[in-house]
Amino acid sequence: MTTAVVEAVTALLLCASGAASLVAALGMVRLPRFFQRMHPPALAATFGVWAVALASMLYFSFLGGMPVLHTWVVACVLAVTMPLTTLLLARAALFRKRQEGTVDVPASLRGS
Amino acid sequence: MTPVLSFAIFATLTAYAVAMALAVYRLLRGPGAEDRVLALDFLYVNGMLALLVLGIRYASGMVFEAALVIAIAGGVSSAALAKFLLRGEAIE
Numbered sequence: 611m612t613t614a615v616v617e618a619v620t621a622l623l624l625c626a627s628g629a630a631s632l633v634a635a636l637g638m639v640r641l642p643r644f645f646q647r648m649h650p651p652a653l654a655a656t657f658g659v660w661a662v663a664l665a666s667m668l669y670f671s672f673l674g675g676m677p678v679l680h681t682w683v684v685a686c687v688l689a690v691t692m693p694l695t696t697l698l699l700a701r702a703a704l705f706r707k708r709q710e711g712t713v714d715v716p717a718s719l720r721g722s
Numbered sequence: 723m724t725p726v727l728s729f730a731i732f733a734t735l736t737a738y739a740v741a742m743a744l745a746v747y748r749l750l751r752g753p754g755a756e757d758r759v760l761a762l763d764f765l766y767v768n769g770m771l772a773l774l775v776l777g778i779r780y781a782s783g784m785v786f787e788a789a790l791v792i793a794i795a796g797g798v799s800s801a802a803l804a805k806f807l808l809r810g811e812a813i814e
Contacts, residue, residue, distance in 0.1 A: 613724070614724060614726075617723065617724045617726060617727040618724075618726055618727075620727055620730070620778065621726050621727045621729075621730030621731075622730075624730045624731060624733075624734040624775060624778070625730050625733055625734060627734060627771065627775075628733060628734035628735075628736075628737030628738060629737065631737055631738055631741040631768055631771065632737045632740060632741050634741065634764065635740070635741035635742070635744035635745055635764070635768075636744065638744065638745065638748055638760070638761065638764060639744045639747060639748055644754060644756055644757060644760075647748075647757065647760065648760060651760060651763060651764040651767070654741070654764065654767055654768065654771070655767050658767075658771055659767070659770075659771065662771050662774045662775060663774070665778065666774055666777065666778055669778050670778075670781075670783065673781060678783070680786055681774065681786060681789075683790060684770070684774070684786070684789050684790055684793050687790065687793045687794055687797070688767070688793055688797070690797075691793070691794070691796075691797025691798070691800075691801070692767075692797065694797070694801055695763060695797055695800040695801050695804060698801055698804035698805060698808065699756060699759055699760060699763075699800070699804040699807070701804075701808060702756060702804045702805075702807035702808040703754070703756040703807075705807075705808055706754070706755075706756070706807060
């Protein structure tokens, strides 16, 4: 009985993560502009990773009969590295698009 | 392992595979270098997730270290690529 409940919750979390990843990929392919395409991968890197980490913690804790929580570290590492990467990439893209002289990019606040 | 969980694992891995295929499309298509870096970033996150799910499938705690290494190395490499796009060199 308990096994079925734990495995069902794990299955639900895994499916949610898969759906989040799929939605993120679809968004990345379908959105028209780069600054819009930057947003969807965050869905996989936050919700997707946390769902899998929770599922893994739940399943291994149940399997081992004691708390096995180390998957949490993966989610925390991603929570640190992902915003850094995204911010750097956004700045790089903005810089490059300004260099190219694209019209639909906001101008520098310092005044060109 | 109940059939529910094994089916969910199969469905999740399929979803990851489709997502990775879409990311590869974005990686090859472009149009800009930023798009390619973004797609690569998404690919390594998905690969790491697939590894964690396989760890649940085979009830193995060994994949955790591999997933952690992918998370750290992928984050650093994406940051380096973004820095390269910004400056033209990764380390100044």
